[in-house]
Amino acid sequence: MVEKEIDTVCSQYGLRPTNLSELTLKVNLPDVNLERGFVEQENSLYLPLHEERQAVSSLYRVGMEFQAYIQFILNPERVNSEYLADFFNNTLGLKIRKSWLTKGFIRGPEGRLVPHELVPDSSHGSVPEALSRRAIFSGESEFAAAAPVIDKSGFAGRASVEDMCTELDGSIDLFQGQGAPILAENSHPSMTSLDFLMYSKLYLPDFQAQTKILRIKRLTEELISQLGLFKHRLSIYPKNIAHIEEKLELIREAIELANDSDYILELIRRGESKKLELKSTLRMNLVSGKPDWNVEHAVLKTIIAYINTDGGTLLVGISNTGDVLGIENDNFLNEDKFLLHFKQLLKQHIGLAYAPLIEYALVPVNGKKVLKIDCQKSDEAVFLKSGKNEEEFYIRIGPSSERLTGSDLLEYVNRRYGRKPD
Known part of the structure; x- marks a missing residue:
């Protein structure tokens, strides 16, 4: 492993x-x-x-x-x-x-x-x-x-x-x-x-990268020490406080981006599981080269399954073999158009009432942008509105999203939420 x-x-x-x-x-x-x-x-x-x-x-x-x-x-x-x-x-x-x-x-x-x-x-x-x-x-x-x-x-x-x-x-x-x-x-x-x-196999960057990593680690330890001292003295109202805040905010943003990127790479290394799924695209069928509802449906049903089980993370722009593809293959004019389309999918097929359970953002990974979607579990049954009069219910079983219908659906909802579905 x-x-x-x-x-x-x-x-x-x-x-x-x-x-x-x-x-x-x-x-x-x-x-x-x-x-x-x-x-x-x-x-x-x-x-x-x-x-x-x-x-x-x-x-x-x-x-x-x-x-x-x-x-x-x-x-x-x-x-x-x-x-x-x-x-x-x-x-x-x-x-x-x-x-x-x-x-x-x-x-x-x-x-x-x-x-x-x-x-x-x-x-x-x-x-x-x-x-x-x-x-x-x-x-x-x-x-x-x-x-x-x-x-x-x-x-x-x-x-x-x-x-x-x-x-x-x-x-x-x-x-x-x-x-x-x-x-x-x-x-x-x-x-x-x-x-x-x-x-045994080891991961080892080149010697120049090793030296740089050690230097950054030492710098990080030095910064932590200096920030601790600064925090202690902050109540004395230091000069240039606005300038200091601006610089600290830049440091925070840089570290946050690096952490998010590295965290996604770590998730990819772990592989798909009950709480992690990888999708190559949001809407594009890579075989036909055209937008495909089945691709969008696969994304949405994963989100529903997470919400109806124990939550989880979905990464869009990552192949099932762990290759970082980014969102470019979905052929949107820009990132704003991509995010707007995703928001419309949530609104139309899940409902904005459940928006607080779904956090999403574009994260830079290896020079590309990946859509990271974090889902929390719901206190009530949530259905996917796949058509005008059709609703679907999914749960997470292992590394896959499974649809429940009939008596299985009734039993699950009654056992989990203590009542029958509406």
Whole structure:
């Protein structure tokens, strides 16, 4: 599921997915003989293998919990370690880290990694269930290449994991030749293949964008601090108060637009659900190239279904595969004409009495405008007036809008609203 989300976000920004193996020059496992487990090196990522701890780019921030971390020395031409640590601590990165938990990295009652039975990986042949106690956290493991390719027969012909580790004098090469990556832990021997970790898909903008994002984040933190101080002093009646208000309003509008745009992209990545539906157009049939009532009807019935169930969001100008099309395909002269047409559809087929339940606006997304429609649930049954004497009732069931008629309609309305429909 998370890989699909990464594919979508990469597609939205014109990037290809990457992974840690493409970004990493060297991997160091924690060494209990070192006071802090690792030797501080430039552009390092310290990655915890359970979600309770933060990924960090400084050994100082690892503290004495170093046994719960792995150190990745990153290619400074590809990635900024501070950016990647921040990525792994945010929503998408946390989802990726959570998916790693299923591969054998678990948290014990004292908050440390504990032994875990290895799940055999059929792609690597037979794998023993436990490590020899001779395999310990120590030494350094270098990659043979920037992006090594794992030989899926990496474990073939090896009698045991102990045989693999003996010749290393306690060090474990994560990529022995072209074999599968291995991780062992001191005192509490456990093991798991690192394939899943090293080759899990990641979203990564180019290095210039990473630097700019970090700069903006620092600026944001600085602004928050300055705004807090300004708010505290505001009652003293500062000079140029009108000028200050104007500037703050500009900042607010810019941030609001950016948030709305990013929120829509996030919704698209989640995919259609009970509370989200995507429509390519408001009125235009993209096959015939002509306005089509059936297209308008599909939009309206979704709105009715949301109102009659638990509310939801409809995005017009997004294909069902998540491509941002914008409202241009509806061929209106301008945005005002588009919004006026939509308002007329609501007035004619739903009724202005329910307008307070329907909020809508055009939001810029990837250089195009998308109609975002947020619907609240109603306290009474709402019908779609599809014809002169015909009314239709819809509810939301999963990711689709379903029409109820006859006894099903009576039962639903009576159960939900405690009365029969008018």
